[in-house]
Amino acid sequence: MSKQIIHTERAPSAVGPYSQAVGAPQGKTFYLSGQIGLEPQTGSLIEGSFQDQVRQAFDNMQAVIEACGGDLSHVVKLTLFLTDLSRFGEVNSIMAEVFSEPYPARSTVGVSSLPKGAEFEVEAIVVV
Structure with missing residues (x-):
C-alpha cells in the first residue's frame, strides 16, 4: 500500500513522530478498537x-493489525488517550521506537480515566 504524506508550512509541524495528514488512495480499511496494556494471556493490566x-x-x-493482514506501515491514523498529558513525551519516545517514517497521522487526547485503571490507550485506522 502506498501512503501519501501531507505536509504544509501553513500549519504547525508535527511535535512528535507523526504526520500532519496521510492519504491512503487504495486498499481495505480497518478501524481498530482501542487497546490498553492488557496481557493477552490473562486479560489483566500488565504490571x-x-x-x-x-x-x-x-x-x-x-x-x-497482523490479524487484518497488515503491519505497522499500514497505519494511517492513530488516536492516543492519556490519563496524564504530562507523559506525552514518554509516549512520543516509545512511538518513535515502534514506528518508522513516514509516520501515521495522530491525535492525542487527555482523559480522566480508562478501563481497568489503564493510563494509556491507542486506537488506529489501518489500510491494507
Whole structure:
C-alpha cells in the first residue's frame, strides 16, 4: 500500500513522530478498537511502569493489525488517550521506537480515566 504524506508550512509541524495528514488512495480499511496494556494471556493490566503499559498496548494493536493482514506501515491514523498529558513525551519516545517514517497521522487526547485503571490507550485506522 502506498501512503501519501501531507505536509504544509501553513500549519504547525508535527511535535512528535507523526504526520500532519496521510492519504491512503487504495486498499481495505480497518478501524481498530482501542487497546490498553492488557496481557493477552490473562486479560489483566500488565504490571510495571507506565512505559510497560504503552509498549503492551502497541504490541496488542500490532497483533490486531497482523490479524487484518497488515503491519505497522499500514497505519494511517492513530488516536492516543492519556490519563496524564504530562507523559506525552514518554509516549512520543516509545512511538518513535515502534514506528518508522513516514509516520501515521495522530491525535492525542487527555482523559480522566480508562478501563481497568489503564493510563494509556491507542486506537488506529489501518489500510491494507
